[in-house]
Amino acid sequence: DTEVTQTPKHLVMGMTNKKSLKCEQHMGHRAMYWYKQKAKKPPELMFVYSYEKLSINESVPSRFSPECPNSSLLNLHLHALQPEDSALYLCASSREGQNNQPQHFGDGTRLSIL
Amino acid sequence: GNSVTQMEGPVTLSEEAFLTINCTYTATGYPSLFWYVQYPGEGLQLLLKATKADDKGSNKGFEATYRKETTSFHLEKGSVQVSDSAVYFCALLKTNTGNQFYFGTGTSLTVIP
Numbered sequence: 001d002t003e004v005t006q007t008p009k010h011l012v013m014g015m016t017n018k019k020s021l022k023c024e025q026h027m028g029h030r031a032m033y034w035y036k037q038k039a040k041k042p043p044e045l046m047f048v049y050s051y052e053k054l055s056i057n058e059s060v061p062s063r064f065s066p067e068c069p070n071s072s073l074l075n076l077h078l079h080a081l082q083p084e085d086s087a088l089y090l091c092a093s094s095r096e097g098q099n100n101q102p103q104h105f106g107d108g109t110r111l112s113i114l
Numbered sequence: 115g116n117s118v119t120q121m122e123g124p125v126t127l128s129e130e131a132f133l134t135i136n137c138t139y140t141a142t143g144y145p146s147l148f149w150y151v152q153y154p155g156e157g158l159q160l161l162l163k164a165t166k167a168d169d170k171g172s173n174k175g176f177e178a179t180y181r182k183e184t185t186s187f188h189l190e191k192g193s194v195q196v197s198d199s200a201v202y203f204c205a206l207l208k209t210n211t212g213n214q215f216y217f218g219t220g221t222s223l224t225v226i227p
Contacts, residue, residue, distance in 0.1 A: 040220070041219070042220050043217060100207065104160070105158040105159070
């Protein structure tokens with residue numbers, strides 16, 4: 001069992017749809033992350049939130065819009081996605097302000113764009 | 115810059131064989147080093163970590179020692195099991211880059227009975 005919960009586990013959507021991915025953690029972590037992982041590849045960092053503020057955006061296209069409504073929740077809003085956006089989207093969290101802390105990952109949302 | 119290099123896979127071993135997955139890193143200063151494991155259909159799970167030179171991380175029979183002189187963090191297990199079949203990622207953490215992880219490319223391990 002993971003302490004970072006992601007919903008939904010699977011999502012199929014058309015290129016004109018709007019959907020959201022959700023992530024929740026109750027470990028008191030103040031840093032949260034979105035990653036994109038393609039098959040047989042390592043995770044690629046998309047966004048980092050620190051104390052509910054966006055601190056890193058790795059030049060992600062605007063069709064991906066992150067949101068951190070409170071310290072436990074992280075959303076990723078999706079709109080007008082392309083087939084190449086099909087991937088596993090992973091959320092992670094870690095303690096902020098302390099060195100050497102590992103990131104805790106959820107099981108991901110497997111996204112397919114038709 | 116910061117980077118991690120892992121040995122290419124896939125690796126196939128018989129049950130009870132010895133496992134080594136090589137990992138070397140490039141970084142300034144004193145990064146922390148991690149091994150994560152990803153089972154099919156799941157996210158990444160922390161396997162072990164080491165935060166300073168000569169530290170040895172260990173968990174579930176896996177070990178890795180932080181070698182600053184060779185900039186390495188090789189993963190080893192004395193006797194693998196079928197249940198160890200997964201993808202293994204070596205990772206480096208530099209906190210002065212916003213808690214950003216740098217992952218290796220991953221090594222797929224298959225253990226056959």
